[in-house]
Amino acid sequence: MTLLTVDDLHKSFGGVMAARDVTFTVASGEMLAVIGPNGAGKSTVFNMVGGQLTPDRGKVLLDGQDITRASPQKRFRRGVGRTFQVAQTFLSMSAAENVQMALISCNRQSNGLWAPARDRHRDKAVELLSRVGMEEAADTPCSALAYGDVKRVELAIALAGQPKLLLMDEPTAGMAPRERATLMDLTASIAESQGIGVLFTEHDMDVVFGHAARVLVLLRGQIIASGTPDEVRRDEQVKRAYLGD
Ligand code: ADP
Ligand code: MG
Numbered sequence: 001m002t003l004l005t006v007d008d009l010h011k012s013f014g015g016v017m018a019a020r021d022v023t024f025t026v027a028s029g030e031m032l033a034v035i036g037p038n039g040a041g042k043s044t045v046f047n048m049v050g051g052q053l054t055p056d057r058g059k060v061l062l063d064g065q066d067i068t069r070a071s072p073q074k075r076f077r078r079g080v081g082r083t084f085q086v087a088q089t090f091l092s093m094s095a096a097e098n099v100q101m102a103l104i105s106c107n108r109q110s111n112g113l114w115a116p117a118r119d120r121h122r123d124k125a126v127e128l129l130s131r132v133g134m135e136e137a138a139d140t141p142c143s144a145l146a147y148g149d150v151k152r153v154e155l156a157i158a159l160a161g162q163p164k165l166l167l168m169d170e171p172t173a174g175m176a177p178r179e180r181a182t183l184m185d186l187t188a189s190i191a192e193s194q195g196i197g198v199l200f201t202e203h204d205m206d207v208v209f210g211h212a213a214r215v216l217v218l219l220r221g222q223i224i225a226s227g228t229p230d231e232v233r234r235d236e237q238v239k240r241a242y243l244g245d
Contacts, residue, residue: 003028003197004049004165009058011044011221018044019221022058026165026197031188033208034201036218037242042201043169045218049199050082050167051075062165081163083154083171091143095134095153098142099125102160128156132186148179155187166191168200172207180204184211209233217242 004026011019019041026032034042047053049060051072060068067075076082089098103121104114129135132152142150151171158166171187172180184207191198202208208215209229217225217238225235232238 001028002026003030003063004199005059005061005064006045006049007059007061009045009048009055009060011041011048011053011055017221019048019055022218022221022223024216024223024226026199028164028195028197029192030213031191031198031200031211033212033215034199034218035203035205035208035215035242039220040218041221042218044221046167046169046199046201049165050080076161079162079164080167081158081161081165082167083151083158083169089142089150089153089157092141094139094141095129095145095156096122096125096138098153099128099156099160102157103128106161125156125160128159129153131159131190132156146179148175148183151175151179151183152186155183155190159190163196165197165199168198170201170203172202172204177204177206180207181210187211 002025006022006024009019009022022045024032034045036042044053048055051070054069059066062078062080065078067078090101097118100118100121103124104117126135126138129138132155134149134152134156137145137149142153145153172183175183187198188211190196212229214227215229215232216223217232219241224241225232225238
């Protein structure tokens, strides 16, 4: 089932065409990687899906609904979740408290009192932490966790918003190779079991070719290839322009 449709997006900054004719879809449960050299337009495309940028032309549809001009907050409520390149947790708070905060901010009936609201969301927070294999760290301050574990807490925070689509901007940046594989295996299994579509940008080709169902290659704002990891790896234009072999 098609979850996200990106149709003919264009965006220029002054004279620079950061994105042109960008068209693709993401299905529920699918992991789509966007790759390309620095300046290729990955972040621009990402930000047009997340709502941080408005395209000059083209459309973004979520579940068939036009969200091209919706604010990031509105997209979040419609089911567009996001993680960031640098983990965004409150380090002095425990893993559970971080997820509880996310649950409170997603829950509009909150009465404004922090402690009772936090306690109401404790069980759900621990359940979300268990989905990312971090329930045992529920009461550990994030400052005492390894970076890879903080990234898993961040994934639980993103899941608190019950996303249909998860945007992950270089999710494994700053992580050791083994931690990378763990995080992406986890992301893939959550995406598949819960039908969440994942759009991610990534520099590590092992992560891309090991975890993406499909890969989109951007060069100077345009899609030069798309397909399964094998198809993309064999593409002559991709080899010449990007993979360098
Ligand atoms: P990537 O994420 O693939 O490295 P970007 O989407 O950040 O690429 O950038 C694509 C092109 O658009 C680059 O040439 C970049 O300099 C330009 N660009 C991106 N954002 C802006 C901006 N806010 N203002 C001006 N130029 C920008
Ligand atoms: Mg970028």
